[in-house]
Amino acid sequence: MIHPPNLSPDYRSTVLRAPSRPPIAFKTDPDTIELTSPVFGHAEVGALEADLTRQHAGEPIGERIVVTGRVLDETGHPIRNTLVEVWQANAAGRYAHELDQHPAPLDPNFTGAGRCLTDGEGRYRFVTIKPGAYPWRNHHNAWRPAHIHFSVFGTAFTQRLVTQMYFPGDPLFPFDPIMQSVRDPAARERLVAAFDMDTTEPEWALGYRFDVVLGRTPMEDE
Amino acid sequence: MITPSQTVGPFFAHGLPYAKDWEMVPEGHPDAITITGRVSDGAGEPVPDALLELWTGETGTRGVLTRAGEGVSGFGRCATASDGTYRFRTARPAGPYVSLLVFARGVLRAVLTRIYLEDVPDPLLDGLEPERRATLLAQRDGDAYRFDVRLQGEGETVFLDY
Numbered sequence: 042m043i044h045p046p047n048l049s050p051d052y053r054s055t056v057l058r059a060p061s062r063p064p065i066a067f068k069t070d071p072d073t074i075e076l077t078s079p080v081f082g083h084a085e086v087g088a089l090e091a092d093l094t095r096q097h098a099g100e101p102i103g104e105r106i107v108v109t110g111r112v113l114d115e116t117g118h119p120i121r122n123t124l125v126e127v128w129q130a131n132a133a134g135r136y137a138h139e140l141d142q143h144p145a146p147l148d149p150n151f152t153g154a155g156r157c158l159t160d161g162e163g164r165y166r167f168v169t170i171k172p173g174a175y176p177w178r179n180h181h182n183a184w185r186p187a188h189i190h191f192s193v194f195g196t197a198f199t200q201r202l203v204t205q206m207y208f209p210g211d212p213l214f215p216f217d218p219i220m221q222s223v224r225d226p227a228a229r230e231r232l233v234a235a236f237d238m239d240t241t242e243p244e245w246a247l248g249y250r251f252d253v254v255l256g257r258t259p260m261e262d263e
Numbered sequence: 264m265i266t267p268s269q270t271v272g273p274f275f276a277h278g279l280p281y282a283k284d285w286e287m288v289p290e291g292h293p294d295a296i297t298i299t300g301r302v303s304d305g306a307g308e309p310v311p312d313a314l315l316e317l318w319t320g321e322t323g324t325r326g327v328l329t330r331a332g333e334g335v336s337g338f339g340r341c342a343t344a345s346d347g348t349y350r351f352r353t354a355r356p357a358g359p360y361v362s363l364l365v366f367a368r369g370v371l372r373a374v375l376t377r378i379y380l381e382d383v384p385d386p387l388l389d390g391l392e393p394e395r396r397a398t399l400l401a402q403r404d405g406d407a408y409r410f411d412v413r414l415q416g417e418g419e420t421v422f423l424d425y
Contacts, residue, residue: 043264043265043267044267044268044371044372045267045268045269045371045372046371047370047371047372047374049371052270052369052371053369054270054368054369055369055370055371056305056369057304057305057306057308057369057414057415058304058305058310058367058368058369058370058414058415059369059370059371059414059415060374060414060415060419060420060422061305061415061416061419062419062421062422063424064374064375064422064423064424064425065387065390065391065421065422065423065424066423066424067386067387067423067424068386068387072320072358074318074319074320074358074360074361074362075318075362075375075423075425077318077320077321078318079318079322079327079336079337079338080322080327081327081328082326082327084329085326085327085328085329086328115265124327124328126278126279127278128274128275128277128278128279130274136274136277137277138273138274138276138277139276140273140274141274152277153277153278154277154278190269190271190272190275190278192271192278192279198318198362198364198375199375199425201316201364201373202266202268203268203269203270203271203366203373204266204267204268204269205269205270205272219269219270219371220269222269222371223267223269227264228264228267229267231264231265231266231267232266232267232269252266253266254264254265254266255265255266256265256425
């Protein structure tokens with residue numbers, strides 16, 4: 042099992058929210074709507090929405106980074122023109138969200154949300170600020186490793202994926218029940234971006250590469 | 264190997280909702296129906312930080328993200344309110360059901376279900392015990408449908424393997 046079991050009690054919020062009964066398999070036919078997914082128009086997403094450092098009057102505080110990668114299906118084929126959405130905390134580990142009570146500063150020049158469509162090779166690219174780690178109340182002295190939330194569509198509604206991208210070498214990994222909810226170490230490793238010198242831009246920004254591989258559609262299984 | 268899922272977390276509100284995300288058809292559209300309901304947990308408490316996505320199978324012409332046209336969009340998104348409720352205004356679909364994904368803090372991989380607007384012979388419905396089948400049937404009142412999502416426990420919604 043690649044995905045984390047929904048009941049992962051070390052992550053306390055799962056205890057009352059994980060379904061208690063196993064999911065039901067469903068048969069597909071050509072009219073099965075889960076085999077399709079919305080098609081996005083290029084006019085719907087502005088080019089600047091992929092640059093999280095240029096959404097306000099000034100530049101945000103923090104370490105500027107480029108995050109890029111490809112959205113692929115399980116056979117390695119690129120998924121083109123699909124929507125990739127990201128959201129994250131600022132460099133101090135604070136979200137621009139009214140319920141985030143972490144006593145770290147908000148940054149008036151950073152909202153921390155962006156989106157883009159993949160290109161003809163399935164590639165996406167965001168410019169942003171490296172997010173900070175932040176505390177949460179799951180257990181005593183609980184801290185989330187720095188991460189960027191990703192939302193990806195694909196070509197079938199059953200490929201829909203929301204996940205989190207982590208940064209290589211973070212010492213918080215073994216203590217984080219959300220990351221550790223993925224039981225298979227090799228699968229967990231796929232949540233960690235790779236530092237990439239080819240993506241790094243001289244005198245400007247460090248680069249990270251993070252590919253997202255979506256599952257097969259039910260139709261392909263038949 | 265595929266990329267594993269992770270929870271949407273509690274702080275998606277500045278990233279995922281967008282203007283008119285739940286309004287898949289404009290107000291007054293001749294085919295408009297509403298689907299509303301409440302998401303609750305295993306203790307019966309409302310889930311105030313869930314994100315629901317509705318998909319009817321057709322992209323349509325209204326725009327998925329911009330909602331510019333007067334036509335229909337087949338995709339909608341709605342974050343639950345503090346009382347766990349959600350709402351969609353959509354067009355009556357061609358088939359008996361629409362697809363629903365539910366993301367939330369504490370849900371490590373989104374749960375997938377179907378909202379059946381009509382109780383018809385159906386390969387999925389017909390394979391379920393009556394009390395489980397009932398969890399997939401929306402309650403109709405004219406053009407208004409009610410569909411509650413119970414993540415766990417009594418009356419637990421049937422979720423689909425994907």
